[in-house]
Amino acid sequence: MDWKNEMQTRIQEVEAALRTYIPKQETFPPVIFEAMGYSLFAGGKRLRPIMVLAACEAVGGKKEDAMPFACALEMIHTYSLIHDDLPAMDNDDYRRGRLTSHKVYGEDMAILTGDGLLHHAMQIMAQACYDNPSKQTTGAMLAIAKGAGIYGMLTGQVVDIYFEGKTLEKEILDFIHVHKTSAMIRGALEAGACVGGAHADVVEKFGLAGEKIGVAFQILDDILDVTSTMEELGKPIHSDEKNEKTTYVTLYGIERSREIAAKLSQEAVDILESMGENCKFLCELTKDLLQRTY
Amino acid sequence: MDWKNEMQTRIQEVEAALRTYIPKQETFPPVIFEAMGYSLFAGGKRLRPIMVLAACEAVGGKKEDAMPFACALEMIHTYSLIHDDLPAMDNDDYRRGRLTSHKVYGEDMAILTGDGLLHHAMQIMAQACYDNPSKQTTGAMLAIAKGAGIYGMLTGQVVDIYFEGKTLEKEILDFIHVHKTSAMIRGALEAGACVGGAHADVVEKFGLAGEKIGVAFQILDDILDVTSTMEELGKPIHSDEKNEKTTYVTLYGIERSREIAAKLSQEAVDILESMGENCKFLCELTKDLLQRTY
Numbered sequence: 001m002d003w004k005n006e007m008q009t010r011i012q013e014v015e016a017a018l019r020t021y022i023p024k025q026e027t028f029p030p031v032i033f034e035a036m037g038y039s040l041f042a043g044g045k046r047l048r049p050i051m052v053l054a055a056c057e058a059v060g061g062k063k064e065d066a067m068p069f070a071c072a073l074e075m076i077h078t079y080s081l082i083h084d085d086l087p088a089m090d091n092d093d094y095r096r097g098r099l100t101s102h103k104v105y106g107e108d109m110a111i112l113t114g115d116g117l118l119h120h121a122m123q124i125m126a127q128a129c130y131d132n133p134s135k136q137t138t139g140a141m142l143a144i145a146k147g148a149g150i151y152g153m154l155t156g157q158v159v160d161i162y163f164e165g166k167t168l169e170k171e172i173l174d175f176i177h178v179h180k181t182s183a184m185i186r187g188a189l190e191a192g193a194c195v196g197g198a199h200a201d202v203v204e205k206f207g208l209a210g211e212k213i214g215v216a217f218q219i220l221d222d223i224l225d226v227t228s229t230m231e232e233l234g235k236p237i238h239s240d241e242k243n244e245k246t247t248y249v250t251l252y253g254i255e256r257s258r259e260i261a262a263k264l265s266q267e268a269v270d271i272l273e274s275m276g277e278n279c280k281f282l283c284e285l286t287k288d289l290l291q292r293t294y
Numbered sequence: 295m296d297w298k299n300e301m302q303t304r305i306q307e308v309e310a311a312l313r314t315y316i317p318k319q320e321t322f323p324p325v326i327f328e329a330m331g332y333s334l335f336a337g338g339k340r341l342r343p344i345m346v347l348a349a350c351e352a353v354g355g356k357k358e359d360a361m362p363f364a365c366a367l368e369m370i371h372t373y374s375l376i377h378d379d380l381p382a383m384d385n386d387d388y389r390r391g392r393l394t395s396h397k398v399y400g401e402d403m404a405i406l407t408g409d410g411l412l413h414h415a416m417q418i419m420a421q422a423c424y425d426n427p428s429k430q431t432t433g434a435m436l437a438i439a440k441g442a443g444i445y446g447m448l449t450g451q452v453v454d455i456y457f458e459g460k461t462l463e464k465e466i467l468d469f470i471h472v473h474k475t476s477a478m479i480r481g482a483l484e485a486g487a488c489v490g491g492a493h494a495d496v497v498e499k500f501g502l503a504g505e506k507i508g509v510a511f512q513i514l515d516d517i518l519d520v521t522s523t524m525e526e527l528g529k530p531i532h533s534d535e536k537n538e539k540t541t542y543v544t545l546y547g548i549e550r551s552r553e554i555a556a557k558l559s560q561e562a563v564d565i566l567e568s569m570g571e572n573c574k575f576l577c578e579l580t581k582d583l584l585q586r587t588y
Contacts, residue, residue, distance in 0.1 A: 032444065032452045083409060088382075088401035107382035111405065112452050115377060115412070119443035122416045126439040129423055130432040138424040138432070145420040149413035150326065158326045158406050 003288065006281075010053070014046045017067050018074060021124055035105045035113040036120070040078050042096045047289075048184060049074045052192040054285065055206050058278040061136075061196020068128035069140045069191045072121035076148045077184060079117035082110055084157065092239075139203075140195035147187020156180025168246035174215075181221075182214025189213075189282075205271055212268040213286055219261040220292065222247035223254055232293055265290045297582065300575075304347070308340045311361050312368060315418055329399045329407040330414070334372050336390045341583075342478060343368045346486040348579065349500050352572040355430075355490025362422035363434045363485045366415035370442045371478060373411035376404055378451065386533075433497075434489035441481020450474025462540035468509075475515075476508025483507075483576075499565055506562040507580055513555040514586065516541035517548055526587055559584045 022037050049070035056066035085092040085100040086107065093103055102110035125141040146152055156179025163172060189210035193203045224232075225240050226249055240247050248257040268286050272279040316331050343364035350360035379386040379394040380401065387397055396404035419435040440446055450473025457466060483504035487497045518526075519534050520543055534541050542551040562580050566573040 029453060029456045031456060032449065036444075083405060086402075086405065088405060108455055109452070111377060111380065111382060112448065112455070114409075116444045116448050116452075118409070118412055118416075119439070119448050122412075123436070123439040123443045125420075126432060126436040129427070130429065130436045133423070133427040133429055133432045135424065135427055138420065138427045142417070142420040142424045145413070145417040149417045150330075150410045154406065154410050154413050155326065158403070158410075159323060161402055161406070162323045162325060 003284065007050075007288075010050045011046045013053075013063075014049045014070060014074065015041070018071050021068075021071050021075075021120070031105065031109060032113060032116055035101060035109055036116055038098075038104065039082050039095075039101050039113065040075065040117070042098055044074070044078070044096065046074065047285075048077055048188045050285070051185065051188040051210070051282070052195075054282050055189045055192025056196035057192075058275070058282060059193050059196040059198040059202060060278070061192075061198075065132075065136075066140070066192050066195050068124050069144060069195055070188075072125045073144055073184065073188055073191065075117040075121040075124075076144070076153075079114040079121070080148075080153060080157070082114040082117070086110060089161065090243075136195050136197055140191040143190035143194055143203075143207075144187045147183045147185075147190070152179055152183030152187065153181075156183065165244055166246075170251060173246055173248070173251070177215045177218045178211065181218040182211045185214035185217065186210035202275065205275060209268040209271040209282075209286075212264045212271075213289065216261040216264040216268070216286075217289055219248045219257050219264075220290065222249050223257055223261075224293065225249075226254065228293060262290060297578065301344075301582075304344045305340045307347070307357075308343045308364060308368065309335070312343075312365050315362075315365050315369075315414070325399065325403060326407060326410055329395060329403055330410055332392075332398060333376050333389075333395050333407065334369065334411070336392055338368070338372070338390065340368065341579075342371055342482045344579070345479065345482040345504070345576070346489075348576050349483045349486025350490035351486075352569070352576060353487050353490040353492040353496060354572070355486075355492075359426075359430075360434070360486050360489050362418050363438060363489055364482075366419045366435075367438055367478065367482055367485065369411040369415040369418075370438070370447075373408040373415070374442075374447060374451070376408040376411070380404060383455065384537075430489050430491055434485040437484035437488055437497075437501075438481045441477045441479075441484070445473075446477035446481065447474055450477065459538055460540075464545060467540055467542070467545070471509045471512045472505065475512040476505045479508035479511065480504035496569065499569060503562040503565040503576075503580075506558045506565075507583065510555040510558040510562070510580075511583055513542045513551050513558075514584065516543050517551055517555075518587070519543075520548065522587060556584060 018040060022033065022040060052070035052073055053063050053066050057063055081095060082101045084090050085095055086102055092100055094100060101113055105113065125144065129137045129141055148154065156176050160176050160180055186207045189206040190203050193206040222240060225237055228237055248260065265286055269283045272283050312334060316327065316334060346364035346367055347357050347360050351357055375389060376395045378384050379389055380396055386394055388394060395407055399407065419438065423431045423435055442448065450470050454470050454474055480501045483500035484497050487500040516534060519531055522531055542554065546554065559580055563577045566577050566580065
């Protein structure tokens with residue numbers, strides 16, 4: 001199977017599982033469920049849930065045990081985008097080539113839709129832990145909660161907004177990257193390895209690889225904001241320039257930024273390869289992320 | 295010990311525990327932690343966490359096992375108030391006699407502060423489940439997640455906003471009450487009983503009592519909005535009239551509403567009394583809630 005088909009298959013697996021988790025419209029009004037679906041099924045790359053599943057399989061676990069955590073993580077990722085796009089935050093009208101949640105459903109419903117996805121992620125993980133209470137399941141939930149929470153993604157977003165419009169030192173930019181983007185990718189790989197039954201030191205290695213992948217991913221994002229087109233990205237380009245944001249590109253230029261991303265990516269691959277043949281897919285995925293144009 | 299002292303002691307227990315959970319300001323910027331504390335330590339009645347602890351003790355469990363869930367529930371309650379008060383939602387300037395979060399920290403930080411409290415509640419519960427993975431801990435987390443989530447409190451808020459400015463039928467008003475207010479009180483009593491080790495049928499009885507307490511509580515709230523003063527309530531009165539909201543008071547008048555609340559409250563007491571002497575505190579609390587003027 002070639003890479004593109006492989007990824008497509010995995011994306012479809014995640015999409016199918018997500019649909020089982022997005023509740024039927026039993027309660028009224030349907031608007032909240034419709035709005036959750038609108039943002040959740042907007043053609044995302046499903047990178048984070050695919051990483052949860054791949055890490056679980058890499059350590060010999062069963063994919064179905066990891067699926068609730070994979071879907072919860074994607075819901076948390078989606079909620080964070082909905083709230084990031086709000087008028088009081090980044091005030092973005094487009095995301096993945098479609099109008100953002102608040103442009104379609106209004107600001108009040110967009111806030112509640114984001115809240116709803118975070119609530120539902122918590123409920124799905126709590127249910128999975130209740131169905132099978134163990135260090136594996138509860139550890140996976142904890143890894144995701146930490147990655148997303150006030151020492152993870154959330155704080156990255158706070159710091160990002162806090163320093164808006166100011167020129168940043170490299171240390172603060174790295175803090176933002178490690179928290180806003182990396183923490184959730186770290187959480188994804190840790191959660192997958194944990195629910196798959198890996199020992200703590202192996203879980204930590206997956207986490208470290210995830211952190212490096214996350215920073216490389218964010219640097220690439222900043223490069224694409226300069227070099228890509230709105231059609232390819234599905235959102236306005238040059239948004240960092242417009243918002244006068246400090247990025248790796250403004251600090252180091254495009255070529256040097258590419259080199260830094262490539263180095264981090266290679267370090268992640270080295271860690272993953274050191275854990276054996278089973279991490280092959282994750283290594284390929286890491287390399288592929290470096291080549292992406294969207 | 296008289297009732298007032300008893301409640302004061304329990305409130306202080308919860309406050310002390312909440313302070314251990316609100317993180318030290320290790321990361322920068324401190325604003326998110328400060329903002330979380332601003333809303334969390336605003337003199338709330340701590341009704342919900344006290345219920346979690348009391349239900350746990352009533353079934354023979356240890357209070358310290360219930361404390362993480364009690365604190366998490368209070369954080370979720372607080373987050374919901376912060377988001378409810380936002381300009382895009384109810385647009386309220388005062389809560390508990392103080393300026394609301396967005397008036398102090400700005401709209402963007404208020405959204406993130408609410409998100410942060412929900413994230414932190416998830417993390418605290420996940421940690422408690424990981425430290426002791428069992429049906430008791432994970433069941434408590436699940437009860438709270440369900441009470442707060444898209445079939446609970448969140449949907450109540452969505453429906454409330456959806457029908458804003460419209461005259462409601464009793465069925466829809468009851469739906470809003472049962473979800474927006476009762477679901478979390480149900481979740482509090484269920485979580486406490488569950489982590490305390492109660493059997494499923496006992497947990498369900500606590501839940502049913504919680505639902506009745508919650509609706510009675512909401513009817514009282516609507517009455518107080520008409521009969522109380524801003525000094526006593528800590529927020530503007532006559533807000534329902536201003537917002538043309540349908541309430542029990544507009545449907546049935548004050549006296550009939552009081553009777554309905556009293557009946558629900560008595561039904562909850564009957565359920566709790568049927569489970570024995572250990573529920574005495576919860577019975578007293580239920581009766582006391584009916585007498586409150588704030």
